[in-house]
Amino acid sequence: MSITRPSSLFALLGAIVFVSVGSFNIAKAEPDFKGKKVKLIIASSPGGGTDRIGRLLSQYMEKYLNGNPTIVIKNMGSGGGKIRAANFLMKKAKPDGMTFMQSDTTVVSPSTLRRKSARYDPTKFEFIGSLNRGGSIFFINKKAQSRLKDKSKKPVIVAAISGTRNWQAMPIWGAEFLGWNVRWIPGYRGVGQMSKALRQGEIDMFATNNAYTIKQLRDDGVIALVSQVGQVVGGKISRRPSYKSVPVFTEILKREAKSSIPPLAWQGYSSLTTPSQVDKWMGMPPKTPKAYVEAFRAAYKASVTDPAFLKIARKQFSKEINYIDGNTVSKLVGNVFSGPTEAVDYAEELKQKYGLTAFKNKVYVFKGKITKIKKKGKSIKFKGGGKKGKLKVSKKTKITIAGSKAKRKMLKVGMKCTFKTKGIKKATKIDCK
């Protein structure tokens, strides 16, 4: 049976359009939010730390933004959701002062920017402010303590959820420069699972900034605290007030390093750990009008210094919650990305050396000469352009010889070529004369 009265249908559709479309969002020059709906994108699944901070803050920001707007929350998953949210803020969100985002450290980490799906530039975001809950504390099962510096014994097992957490710089640099006897097992599903594994003796070390987890393990006599990432206070990295006796890892590094640490290594360490100082930040799309950014910064500051907010936040997140204003967050993020690319490469190479996830997607183009060919062209050695090394040549590597398309087995020792590589080992294009 078909509908015989289309006019009724159109009337009906018209009515629905009228009811459903709601208000049109026209940005005004004045940051007056009366009667407006402001979108808050939370780069996390409901229930996570980022989500809870965002939801709590939104209640106070509604109160402190001029005109008391309604803040509408949209969660954008975890993991890839963080990147999706950042891409959205960069490319799709209108800079009309009606959209802002709650996100975290991962999004402002250089290694995240090397992921294929990341299509944003965090230095372009308009930062509103951030809350730092105190840096991660690194601890060890007491039973494994004696093995940490004794390479003749079984390695101490460091567990991780993934290979991308900022605190991992501590054991990596510890292994490289302090001779720590560690072995990595990434792949755990969460801090809870790692706590249980540590109690069972399945793993020996990990780090978290969750004071509650640390307290439980300490109260039960399971762990000894080793070091901490530290917390930015007054522009300097210092020890968390609750963990005054635990040294910041860089203090140990300076004190106990077995060889001199090259500047690139310090920069690499910094590229991994500095983003953690930003912690749970809020930001707006690039080119959001200054007046709106300032309005949000003021509301953020008022919210995070509200005694009622602090009471709840200290209960829910950390006793050492530390407010960082938007300008400082911008500077911190700027510093992270102003460092040399080589420092990030250095950090990623060290991560790879210790069996962790490394994002070495940087594309290199250089000229050189083929010095050796192995496995019918599947692997070649080269020299030139200040570089020397080995490259993997796959079936997907585009090869041309004298302008004509060629196969890898046609490569010969002595050919002068231009190499294009992804990271430092994988050739994506080889153009030989």
Place this chain on the structure above:
Amino acid sequence: MLDALYIAVTEILKPWPLTLMALGILGSSFFAALPGIGVLLLITIVLPFAITLDPYPAIAFLLGIGAVSNTANTFPSVLIAVPGSAGSQATIVDGFPMAQKGEAKRAFGAAFVASPLGGIFGAVVLLLSLPILKPLVLSFGSPEFLMLVIWGLSAVGVLSGTAPVKGLIAAIIGVFISTIGMDNKTGVERFSFEGEYLVDGISLILVGLGLFAVPEMIGLARRRTSIAETEGLGHGLFEGIKDVFRNKWLAIRCSVIGVWVGVLPGLGSSVADWFAYAHAVQTEKNPEKFGKGDVRGVIAPESANNAKEGGALIPTIAFGIPGSTSLALILIAFISVGITPGSAMLTDQLPYTMAMIFVLVIANIFAASLAIGAAGQFAKLSLMPFYIIVPMTLVLCVSAAFAAHFVWWDILTFLVFSVLGYLMKVLDWPRPPLLVAVVLGGQLETYLWLSNARYGWDWLMGPGVIAILILIILTLLMPFIRKRRQRKSVSTSTDGDIVLSKNDRLWDVGFILVISSILVGAAYISTDWVLRGALVIYFLAGIGVPLGVLQVFLHWRWISSSGSKTNLTGVTRGSREGVVRSLQAFAWLFALAAGVWAIGFHIAAGAFVVLFIRHYGGRWVEALVIFVLSEVFIIAVFDLLLNVFWPTPALFEIFGLGWF
């Protein structure tokens, strides 16, 4: 201990905690029945309020929500084959066929008695295990978890019914789906195609909806009847209650399984019901009846999914290690109000522990009574004509799919799984193994990796591992032992046991070729990754493709021996008219999805229900009532309750219209 219990009971029975508990249970029941929304969101919403409460009201309120999160989700599972949440997927396998047989009330009766019994059992186990909490939880490491996951996956065998090869291939597809997304151990974004959508993996709800709900609704639209293929509903509610007592040992065993899944943090909330279902099929008499509307197939998962909540409180109380995301949030609230998990829960804070146990018991009884009271009314839905049920369910499915991330890709993914689910249904592929494998696949890879990385192959010699291995072997052998004893043929099928025609088999060969090509393509793509991340894909392709070849061979042998002519005009079993009707139903679904994309959810859903009902002969008044109900549902749930921020529909984007 009795003093502590007395304090707990008197504190919880005060008006304020009781009111909060009732509100929590009502809210939880409402959220649990909404597919794709879930109770986790409710806890997130109430958390800022909960942390301002005193300890006893906080326990009453939050555990009131958490304890019954798997009770009301039975309604959509049984009535429309839509999983209310991950914990109610297995209920569909027998619950929906029961509704089709006019036994929805019986299914509800069984579910709403099995559920609280399981919940109370979980609470009792929690009480009894207090002195041995720590060694209990610490006895399971990664290798033992791995063995438990393998035990769960062994269910694939029995869930495959008369098509074991297809069941295995379906399980391989399931594990393959679970590999999509970020691989934590290597950082490889598997099959994300450099985009951002698939980095998070595929949401389980999209797979569940596509595999079960849509094929059943398409089937209903093809039959053009009501869900119940009978005249009335009978007096099944009491019968269902009696069924639980008739099968009390099954209910108890499945409650034990539920408690254990809860006790072990890391197994996830969605596996308890599948473990219990598989256990029932493996150990009960007449397994051939499962999948065709056997009440034991409802009792088993329903006993397990609420029992899990009590079990999950054990590690939460013992170490502050929450057994689920909901409990992680509840734990935060508990700490905020001054309840400190750990050894103090057995000494100074014992009254709090007792209060938790008491709330688990009371909340389960209250929620089940509420559900039983509403069951009669809900069961009437199974007598409603298809032109009411199909559009309502499809709107619910699309909204649940959209609620995964509120991006268009969710709807597209949902459509892909709908087509896959329908093809599997008509080509007689068992669907439960695929879903079980999606649920457990990720954990299989994780725990295999952790066990090997930590212990090498020594993990195989652990006493716990050996004990579970014996358990797996026994449960796998159980059906054969029983078959031998009964000396009669046992044929188990969870998805019907219709013999495929020659045409169907030719289409099936095509289907297998597509699956095999996908696996080979996936293996080729994964050659770019580090070996650690790619190994599982090679393994799946290495097993899946030969199994596909074997299945093609089985078809070829059957076709050769049947000797009849090949007719390629038929698509599936059933009449040509049936095929046309199925395609029409799919066209409606695709039109709804396209409408959501083009003109937004509110307009598309409203227009869809009106057009569908009128097109299939419904009256204007019916169309308008359903239209109003749909719009009220969307506005109340998505706009007012969840404050959803809708993506701008394509046409609004093109014409530059605002949208919110």
